[in-house]
Amino acid sequence: MLILVVIAELIGTIKIPITHDVAITIMPLIYTIILGLAFYLAKPIKWIKRKQARIAEGAMMLFIGVLIAKLAVSSGQSITLIFEMGPALILQEIGHLATILVLPIALLLGFKRESIGMTNSIGREPNVAVVVDKFGFNSPESRGVFAIFIIGTVIGTIFISFVVTLSLSFLPLHPYAFAMASGVGSASMNAAAIGPTLAAFPGMETQIEAFAGFSNLLSFCVGIYIVIFLAMPLTEKLYDILEPKIGKDSITQKKEDD
Amino acid sequence: MAEIIDGSENVSVQGILNWILLLAIFSIITVIGNSIGFSHPIGDSLIGMAILSLITLAGVWMERYLPFNISSIIYISVMGIVLAFPGMPTSDILLYYVSKVELLSIVTVFLAYVGIGMGKSWNEFKALGGKAVIITVIVIASTYLGSAIVAHCVLVMTGVPA
Numbered sequence: 001m002l003i004l005v006v007i008a009e010l011i012g013t014i015k016i017p018i019t020h021d022v023a024i025t026i027m028p029l030i031y032t033i034i035l036g037l038a039f040y041l042a043k044p045i046k047w048i049k050r051k052q053a054r055i056a057e058g059a060m061m062l063f064i065g066v067l068i069a070k071l072a073v074s075s076g077q078s079i080t081l082i083f084e085m086g087p088a089l090i091l092q093e094i095g096h097l098a099t100i101l102v103l104p105i106a107l108l109l110g111f112k113r114e115s116i117g118m119t120n121s122i123g124r125e126p127n128v129a130v131v132v133d134k135f136g137f138n139s140p141e142s143r144g145v146f147a148i149f150i151i152g153t154v155i156g157t158i159f160i161s162f163v164v165t166l167s168l169s170f171l172p173l174h175p176y177a178f179a180m181a182s183g184v185g186s187a188s189m190n191a192a193a194i195g196p197t198l199a200a201f202p203g204m205e206t207q208i209e210a211f212a213g214f215s216n217l218l219s220f221c222v223g224i225y226i227v228i229f230l231a232m233p234l235t236e237k238l239y240d241i242l243e244p245k246i247g248k249d250s251i252t253q254k255k256e257d258d
Numbered sequence: 259m260a261e262i263i264d265g266s267e268n269v270s271v272q273g274i275l276n277w278i279l280l281l282a283i284f285s286i287i288t289v290i291g292n293s294i295g296f297s298h299p300i301g302d303s304l305i306g307m308a309i310l311s312l313i314t315l316a317g318v319w320m321e322r323y324l325p326f327n328i329s330s331i332i333y334i335s336v337m338g339i340v341l342a343f344p345g346m347p348t349s350d351i352l353l354y355y356v357s358k359v360e361l362l363s364i365v366t367v368f369l370a371y372v373g374i375g376m377g378k379s380w381n382e383f384k385a386l387g388g389k390a391v392i393i394t395v396i397v398i399a400s401t402y403l404g405s406a407i408v409a410h411c412v413l414v415m416t417g418v419p420a
Contacts, residue, residue: 061318061330062277062280062281062284062314062315062318063280063284063364063367063368063371064331064368065313065314065315065317065318065330065331065334066281066284066285066288066307066310066311066314066364066368067361067364067365067368068314068317068331068334068335068338069310069313069314069317069334069337069338070310070338070356070359070361070364071335071338071361072313072334072335072336072337072338072339072342073310073338073339073341073342073352073353073356074342074361075335075338075339075342076338076339076340076341076342076343076349077342077344077349077353079339079343079344080344085413087412087416088409088412088413088416089409091408091409091412092405092406092408092409092412093405094405094408095401095404095405095406095407095408095409096401096404096405097404098400098401098403098404098405099397099400099401099404101400102393102396102397102400105392105393105396106393109389109392109393110389111389111393115393118390118393118394118397119393119397121401122397122398122401123394123397147386147390147393147394148390148393148394148397150386151386151390151391151394152394152397152398155391155394155395156394156398157369159395159398159399160398160402163398163399163402163403164402167402167403167406171403171406173406173407173409173410174409174410174413174414176409176413177406177407177409177410177413178406180405180406180409181402181403181405181406181409182402183405184398184401184402184405187331188368188369189398191364191365191368191369192365192369193402194361194365195362195365198361198362205361209361213335215405217331217332217335220331220332
């Protein structure tokens with residue numbers, strides 16, 4: 001009980017930026033993430049300890065639910081529009097395969113089989129499960145996907161809102177395309193990506209929420225099969241082709257010394 | 259999302275009463291933010307949050323107690339979509355109240371929790387090299403841009419006006 005009140009108090013503190021940060025739209029979101037992290041890391045503030053952090057994480061399941069429910073209501077409201085945009089919604093899931101293009105970079109940086117785990121997908125929970133299931137817990141592939149998972153957990157939300165903000169200013173794409181792309185298969189990154197998109201296209205809130213929510217749902221249920229049947233074999237194939245050509249031995253050795 | 263569901267199992271967030279309490283606290287914080295940031299009436303948005311919370315509770319409950327291996331995310335999404343379906347008797351009332359809750363208000367509070375949760379991975383994060391960070395950043399950017407560009411091309415090809 002005390003812990004809950006404390007968390008509430010903490011959020012109360014974080015609430016303040018919303019009032020005076022209307023101009024820079026990503027700020028409230030980023031603010032809250034960083035403040036949340038800072039409150040955890042600032043050891044002098046004793047009441048946010050590891051246990052509370054774990055409870056916050058457990059409670060998150062419920063809060064994700066609320067977020068998903070809100071998105072689902074928007075989706076239901078716009079269901080006819082979603083059916084009209086069906087082809088785009090489904091095909092953009094294929095766009096997530098773009099991560100495989102990162103494989104050569106991973107190889108050039110000296111990663112070996114880790115790179116297969118790293119670049120087959122965005123490395124969120126379902127993807128981690130797929131990789132661990134396929135290669136085993138102690139395999140280099142799993143090490144790779146765990147690394148992406150942890151780094152994505154820490155910087156993913158902040159980084160994606162940065163990417164979205166830049167894309168919105170520099171890429172002349174369809175508003176719906178931005179909305180659909182924000183469903184990357186992670187609730188927190190989805191949330192962080194929607195914020196700037198909503199702000200960039202005022203008056204289209206319902207459509208953007210509908211597409212973003214539906215696309216994330218698709219990434220969650222269909223995306224995993226794309227990873228298993230398409231992304232994973234493709235990544236491995238590309239690895240077999242590229243590794244002998246641009247793979248580097250020395251750095252892997254060094255990595256193992258770490 | 260599996261991580262969050264797993265996380266809930268080894269944490270003392272059990273029992274429907276705890277869930278309701280947590281959701282109530284979350285709702286109140288969201289509604290406060292909602293009224294400060296977007297000046298929506300507090301009463302209406304509270305009802306909106308109550309509706310969303312109920313859908314969530316039902317979804318989480320179904321995940322635990324129904325004998326199917328389906329994530330609560332899916333239950334919640336399906337319920338939300340069906341309840342808001344145009345023509346459903348529930349849709350008008352639902353849409354009125356839920357539209358009083360801005361998505362951004364929910365997101366802001368939610369991401370604060372994400373931030374706290376992130377702290378847990380901080381030490382593991384520090385142990386990973388800068389190269390892995392580079393790869394992660396490119397991976398995230400490419401998955402987003404990849405699907406944005408594909409979606410854009412399909413939308414243009416199928417002639418959807420901007």
